[in-house]
Amino acid sequence: MESNPIPELLPGTLYLLILRTLSHGPLHGYAIVKRIKDASREGLRIEDGSLYPALNRMLVKGWLTSEWGVSENHRKARFYKLTPEGRKQLDKEAGEFDRLVRAIQLVMRTA
Amino acid sequence: MAFCNEIGNRLAWLFRRSRFDKELEEEVRFHIQARADELEQAGLTGADALRQARREFGSTLRSREETRSAWQIRWLEDLGSDLHYAARALRRNRALALAAVASLALGIGANTTIFSVAREALFSEPSCRDPQSLVQISVSGNTWIPMPQYRFLEDAHAFDRLAGMNIQMVVNWRDGNRSYRLAGTRVTDNFFEVTGIPVAMGRPIERGESDVAVITHGFWTRHLDGDPNVVGRTLELDGKPYTVVGVLPRDHRMLAGFGFTPDLYLTKDPIEVMLYARLPRGMTRQAAYARLKPICREMDRVYPDVNRKWAKEIRLSAVGGVERLEEYGQGAISAVAFFGMLVVVTAIVVLIACANVSSLLLARAFTRSREFAIRMSLGGSRGRLVRQLLAESLLLALLGTGAGLLLNLWLTRLLSGVHIPTPLPIELLLQPDRMLLAYSVVIAFVVTLATGLVPALKGTRAGIGGALKEGGRQTGPAGYTLRNALVIGQLAVSILLLSAGLLFLRNLMYATSFNAGFDTTHTVTAIFQTVGGTYTPQRFAALVDTALERLRALPGVEAASPASAVPLNPFLAFNRPGGRFRPDAGSRTVRVEYNSNAVGPEYFRVMGIPILQGRAFADSDGLGTPPVVILNENLARRLFGNTNTVGHILRFPDNRDVRVVGVARNSKYATLGEDNAMALYESYSQQNHTSFVHFIVRTRGAPETMARKVNETLAGLDAAAAVETHTMGEIFAGALLPSRVGAAILGSMALFGLLLASIGLYGVLLYATQQRIREIGIRVALGATPGNVFAMVVGQSLRLVAAGVVIGLTVAAVAVRPLSMFLVPEVRPADPMNFVAVAFVLALVAGLATVAPTARALRVDPAVALRHE
Numbered sequence: 004m005e006s007n008p009i010p011e012l013l014p015g016t017l018y019l020l021i022l023r024t025l026s027h028g029p030l031h032g033y034a035i036v037k038r039i040k041d042a043s044r045e046g047l048r049i050e051d052g053s054l055y056p057a058l059n060r061m062l063v064k065g066w067l068t069s070e071w072g073v074s075e076n077h078r079k080a081r082f083y084k085l086t087p088e089g090r091k092q093l094d095k096e097a098g099e100f101d102r103l104v105r106a107i108q109l110v111m112r113t114a
Numbered sequence: 115m116a117f118c119n120e121i122g123n124r125l126a127w128l129f130r131r132s133r134f135d136k137e138l139e140e141e142v143r144f145h146i147q148a149r150a151d152e153l154e155q156a157g158l159t160g161a162d163a164l165r166q167a168r169r170e171f172g173s174t175l176r177s178r179e180e181t182r183s184a185w186q187i188r189w190l191e192d193l194g195s196d197l198h199y200a201a202r203a204l205r206r207n208r209a210l211a212l213a214a215v216a217s218l219a220l221g222i223g224a225n226t227t228i229f230s231v232a233r234e235a236l237f238s239e240p241s242c243r244d245p246q247s248l249v250q251i252s253v254s255g256n257t258w259i260p261m262p263q264y265r266f267l268e269d270a271h272a273f274d275r276l277a278g279m280n281i282q283m284v285v286n287w288r289d290g291n292r293s294y295r296l297a298g299t300r301v302t303d304n305f306f307e308v309t310g311i312p313v314a315m316g317r318p319i320e321r322g323e324s325d326v327a328v329i330t331h332g333f334w335t336r337h338l339d340g341d342p343n344v345v346g347r348t349l350e351l352d353g354k355p356y357t358v359v360g361v362l363p364r365d366h367r368m369l370a371g372f373g374f375t376p377d378l379y380l381t382k383d384p385i386e387v388m389l390y391a392r393l394p395r396g397m398t399r400q401a402a403y404a405r406l407k408p409i410c411r412e413m414d415r416v417y418p419d420v421n422r423k424w425a426k427e428i429r430l431s432a433v434g435g436v437e438r439l440e441e442y443g444q445g446a447i448s449a450v451a452f453f454g455m456l457v458v459v460t461a462i463v464v465l466i467a468c469a470n471v472s473s474l475l476l477a478r479a480f481t482r483s484r485e486f487a488i489r490m491s492l493g494g495s496r497g498r499l500v501r502q503l504l505a506e507s508l509l510l511a512l513l514g515t516g517a518g519l520l521l522n523l524w525l526t527r528l529l530s531g532v533h534i535p536t537p538l539p540i541e542l543l544l545q546p547d548r549m550l551l552a553y554s555v556v557i558a559f560v561v562t563l564a565t566g567l568v569p570a571l572k573g574t575r576a577g578i579g580g581a582l583k584e585g586g587r588q589t590g591p592a593g594y595t596l597r598n599a600l601v602i603g604q605l606a607v608s609i610l611l612l613s614a615g616l617l618f619l620r621n622l623m624y625a626t627s628f629n630a631g632f633d634t635t636h637t638v639t640a641i642f643q644t645v646g647g648t649y650t651p652q653r654f655a656a657l658v659d660t661a662l663e664r665l666r667a668l669p670g671v672e673a674a675s676p677a678s679a680v681p682l683n684p685f686l687a688f689n690r691p692g693g694r695f696r697p698d699a700g701s702r703t704v705r706v707e708y709n710s711n712a713v714g715p716e717y718f719r720v721m722g723i724p725i726l727q728g729r730a731f732a733d734s735d736g737l738g739t740p741p742v743v744i745l746n747e748n749l750a751r752r753l754f755g756n757t758n759t760v761g762h763i764l765r766f767p768d769n770r771d772v773r774v775v776g777v778a779r780n781s782k783y784a785t786l787g788e789d790n791a792m793a794l795y796e797s798y799s800q801q802n803h804t805s806f807v808h809f810i811v812r813t814r815g816a817p818e819t820m821a822r823k824v825n826e827t828l829a830g831l832d833a834a835a836a837v838e839t840h841t842m843g844e845i846f847a848g849a850l851l852p853s854r855v856g857a858a859i860l861g862s863m864a865l866f867g868l869l870l871a872s873i874g875l876y877g878v879l880l881y882a883t884q885q886r887i888r889e890i891g892i893r894v895a896l897g898a899t900p901g902n903v904f905a906m907v908v909g910q911s912l913r914l915v916a917a918g919v920v921i922g923l924t925v926a927a928v929a930v931r932p933l934s935m936f937l938v939p940e941v942r943p944a945d946p947m948n949f950v951a952v953a954f955v956l957a958l959v960a961g962l963a964t965v966a967p968t969a970r971a972l973r974v975d976p977a978v979a980l981r982h983e
Contacts, residue, residue: 032144055177076148081141
């Protein structure tokens with residue numbers, strides 16, 4: 004494990020991951036981190052410290068809204084939800100990301 | 115769009131910041147707790163789990179800080195805290211801040227008020243539909259066109275929508291058993307349709323209508339008590355019933371501009387009109403001109419006129435803004451120049467006030483230079499410091515401009531109510547608008563930079579090492595030099611203001627005391643106007659004779675005369691014809707322009723104008739006798755040279771021959787400022803008059819008491835006639851009004867500027883003295899006498915004043931020259947006495963400002979001063 008550290012996130016992909024994670028429904032901050040960690044089979048980890056700045060920047064941009072609710076273990080938690088604009092942004096960024104990855108892979112295989 | 119949303123979100127955030135902080139804290143706590151729960155499930159003990167979760171999260175403080183910064187609008191918050199800090203600094207120096215704001219406010223208030231008045235009087239848009247496609251047309255270089263020619267253009271379908279108006283009409287209104295003279299604007303029946311002037315109540319005048327009127331809001335409230343049922347009411351105007359069909363809104367602005375406000379618009383074709391056309395959609399003015407030109411050529415064929423070529427000098431101009439102004443020619447130019455001068459003068463006052471504030475801030479910045487040096491050495495950016503210092507001047511500028519705007523609102527409210535009874539009454543409708551706001555924003559911006567930029571840049575430039583090494587005590591020569599320069603500048607522009615103020619003051623003094631060339635103390639004048647069409651010339655002449663008889667019979671009346679014009683009368687200007695005259699009916703012609711008056715035999719006696727050669731008119735100079743004229747000295751010299759003029763024959767441009775029977779002394783005719791004006795008098799009874807005359811009456815006692823009796827006597831002659839009586843003194847006061855206004859504004863601005871400059875000088879001297887207390891103490895300890903100390907402070911003052919005076923006089927000598935256009939010719943701007951007086955006044959005030967700092971320096975006790983450190 005130590006010899007194979009978790010890779011750094013590509014710049015700009017944090018927004019994309021959060022948007023994607025929220026596309027199934029509202030989640031609180033910790034659940035977002037956990038969902039990303041699980042989905043990537045621990046291949047990706049989001050720094051706790053950078054999650055909230057990112058979430059708030061997305062709130063400012065109007066991609067997300069937030070609401071206080073109750074978590075699965077009955078604690079008060081803030082849930083984040085995708086706005087229609089956020090969904091549009093997700094489609095756009097996902098497309099861009101796909102193209103980027105495909106291009107990189109092409110280069111890696113053929114060059 | 116997205117960007118706007120973002121700004122909106124950020125601004126909304128500003129209002130729920132404290133809640134945001136609490137919520138964020140709660141959220142982070144939940145996050146850590148959730149992780150701890152999970153770790154506990156994986157087998158850790160509660161305390162370990164929590165510790166581990168905390169470690170994993172990292173610095174909550176940093177996370178919070180970063181999260182918050184996601185929302186912040188950095189510069190806005192910085193500005194907020196800078197202003198907050200600046201407000202605290204100002205509160206600490208309340209008296210200084212108040213003085214700074216008050217002096218800025220007075221200057222800005224005066225400046226913006228002049229801006230408001232000038233904008234309204236000169237550049238306001240008239241009330242009409244789509245002013246862009248409405249044009250005013252002048253042909254043969256004249257804005258007035260006779261009615262037959264107007265009809266010709268209409269019949270030629272030059273433009274489908276052509277309308278005419280005549281603003282210079284006086285209408286008699288009979289209300290009960292009294293008659294009033296109203297300023298009526300006569301319009302063609304389609305005028306309202308073409309211009310689309312909105313009415314507030316009722317409806318506009320419509321095509322095909324006659325004997326209807328639309329009244330203005332002012333007339334409605336002033337004379338009809340705001341009668342709500344006024345629409346449909348009948349007014350007896352010039353002996354005929356007119357039906358009121360509509361009332362104009364309060365903010366009606368006439369097409370003629372300049373704040374001219376008639377009492378009513380009525381349908382009646384005048385003799386000549388000003389021409390307006392609505393251009394079809396898309397037609398350019400060039401196209402309209404091309405269309406008009408051949409029609410005017412045709413008009414030249416149909417109506418040949420030796421003096422006017424219709425197709426010449428055709429102009430189409432806008433009905434608002436600069437173009438309308440150009441259409442008014444010379445009068446408009448001097449009005450613009452006058453307002454321009456006032457704007458400049460008041461702006462100078464604002465600048466003097468700025469210099470004081472700047473000097474103050476400069477002193478403060480230098481005393482804080484040590485603090486700044488430390489902040490910069492600790493990594494504070496200079497830009498940030500400059501911004502912080504600028505915030506202080508921004509705050510002062512905002513407060514000053516705000517207070518200035520309040521002053522503006524008050525002054526403009528006051529001026530809005532003023533009704534100036536010129537032939538076409540002037541009433542300005544001054545309202546704050548977006549332009550005023552924009553202008554004020556610019557002023558605030560300029561004031562901020564003018565007061566703050568130099569102190570902020572200079573104050574933060576002191577090198578880190580320097581400021582720290584010298585213990586922050588030394589303010590450095592740069593500070594002195596700059597503040598000295600500011601004071602010299604203030605003194606110099608004060609000289610300029612004082613020079614202008616003095617000129618206007620002398621102008622007023624001269625105008626008040628000088629001899630208009632006729633007597634103004636024992637004269638009553640009356641305007642007498644009958645309803646047009648009721649008298650034949652013979653019957654009107656008989657009426658005038660009866661009036662004169664009855665006036666002369668009044669006890670206390672010495673003499674009485676009819677006249678077609680009254681000098682210096684704002685109610686009816688002189689007719690000023692001109693043309694080529696042939697002296698002695700010979701071949702030589704002389705082109706002259708003169709003031710024309712037709713007067714009775716006693717006129718010269720009534721007015722106290724001496725006849726220098728020949729005789730006054732006589733009762734025998736009536737209809738059917740050879741026509742005779744009297745010239746004033748200027749015209750006599752112009753036409754006949756220095757020879758004896760009496761007995762010569764003069765041929766008018768229309769080939770009438772008249773005989774000169776006398777020469778009257780020069781006097782003033784149209785304005786007090788005129789120079790070498792020429793005048794020609796004809797015999798009143800040799801002319802045909804049918805409705806209008808002035809009576810001028812010489813009284814033995816004070817004229818005020820006689821005015822009423824004269825009025826009653828004349829009103830008893832014809833109940834339908836409108837009569838207005840004034841003493842010559844009142845008329846003279848009206849003629850003095852421009853001089854009074856000029857002297858009042860410029861005089862007060864000059865004094866205010868001088869006061870501010872002397873405060874500036876006082877401040878700089880006092881500050882310099884305080885900075886040098888230790889030096890003075892050493893000098894005194896080493897044997898300097900009070901005389902030496904005195905010489906030191908007074909010497910500095912003298913150097914500043916001398917530099918200011920020299921620069922100021924040099925600038926003023928050139929800058930006040932153009933003012934001659936506003937002054938009577940006897941007051942010369944280049945008069946060296948003006949400058950001597952101004953320099954003397956400035957030196958006197960500067961001396962007073964030096965007293966306190968000198969006293970402070972003389973009180974320095976070396977023992978105390980040296981312990982000071």
